[in-house]
Amino acid sequence: MGLLIDNITYIYNEGSVMATNAIDGVTCEIPDGQFIGLIGHTGSGKSTLVQTMNGLLRPSSGKILYNGEDIWGENYDRRKLRAEVGLVFQYPEHQLFEADVLTDVKFGPKNLGLSQEEQERRAKKALELVGMGEEYYEVSPFELSGGQKRRAAIAGVLAMEPKIMILDEPTAGLDPKGRDEILGLVSDMHTKLHMTIVLVSHSMDDVAKYVERIIVMNNAKIMLDGTPREVFRHGEELENVGLSEPQVVYICQYLKQRGMNIPTEVLTVDEAAQAILKAAGKKESENSGV
């Protein structure tokens, strides 16, 4: 069933002179099992949108349905919803507070009212998933490195075993190695745990490799929604709103302009390499033919 966002609007400072529309008439569906990239420039409303998805922000108008139920309906348990729709905030390491990693990760399951053993089991499983073994259980989260802190914090949300996982810029401020680790972890959540993933980012390079569908937000509205290939066909529009296509697309476009017979609809470095090799190979064979 998944999440259904039905024509929602969110207004900050409603009723005052400073009222601003952070989301303006957004409708979209997040079906079970999809891996979605939510892309937009800073201030496009993407962070606000994800906070409405698990009921942290109440839309000024419109409805949000989870498995067909209105999450702002009377008697709806939004704490339970937050266990099903996990949200990892930007810089999640800032939420760490316990004396050791294991206890911190157990905070989520504890709030769900689970038994000690179950809390422990989930926490350990989540830590294993993010690649943190037993040697980290007793360590203070404040002694970890930046990348480790972030993984511990993500484990804190994973331990609630949500069905939908929303990650708001999980790679912000990490070095390339840390970034690849986190993106690999997110990809694992999708392929191994079959979670529905919403990956918020402003970098096309980050998402192009993994996602099945891209939603582009601009000025509080959804601008484009489709498969990566469909979305990248609107290259110029994307650039007009300050977003770029993956770098490999630019390389291929440049090569094409220079006369190479090469498709520009590539998404990843591997695909681009294949395409370039193929085009180069053809050229060579053509040359040799002449």
Add this chain to the structure above:
Amino acid sequence: MFKSITLGQYYPSDSILHKLDPRVKVIATFGYIISLFLINNFTGYIIAGAFLAVCVGLSKVPLRFILNGMKGILFLLLITVIFNLFLTPGTPVFRFWKLQITMEGIVFASKMAIRLIFLIICSTLMTLTTTPNQLTDALESIGRPLTVLHVPVHEVAMMMSIALRFIPILAEETDKIEKAQMARGADFESGGLIQKIKAMVPLLVPLFISAFRRANDLAMAMEARCYRGGDGRTKMKPLVYEKRDAAAYTIFLAFLAVIIVLRFVPAGRMI
């Protein structure tokens, strides 16, 4: 939780009061408050009230913003009035059970009420027309003579402006951490007092850590730009008195003179 926090309730406008040097406003406000306690007759209060009304009019700040400042002291005002009304000895005017209202009580209570109301209005007016930064600059400038007595005026002013600058940042941070913990199922609303206090731990620990982190970063950034305290430091927008400031001082001194004359020249000797 902290969304409603607004400090330095500055109301932007281009009135003459906004343009005045902040030092004029601070000194005049201070002087005005003193004058309120000098006055001992109703003629004085009428003059003081008229002066204040003119200032409010000049400020172009909507009246409701100024009256908003009164909300906070309404309770205090009520208590002051009631106590003065009933507990001042003198000629009884009205008696009810063991309580009596005296003529002196009525006079005294109304004087107290007027004083408090004027006091709040004039300080509210100052904060509405002066940005927190201007205010700190003014205090630093006014307090400069105290450096002779080894009072760290510049440092105190710097601390004040940093504190003011960080309030909105920390409020935003609190909101963010609160949401992040709520996303992990934290509950800040239900439960008794003890439970509510316990529920604050996941909020306060990250908040303190982030405050320290920001303080460290800021200190580092200041050192990197060779901050060495106030000695020889220049300002981007130095406070300079202009003609209108001199005019404002003159008008205020005239007001003060009238109040003092009213206070110390017996009413009988006046025309």
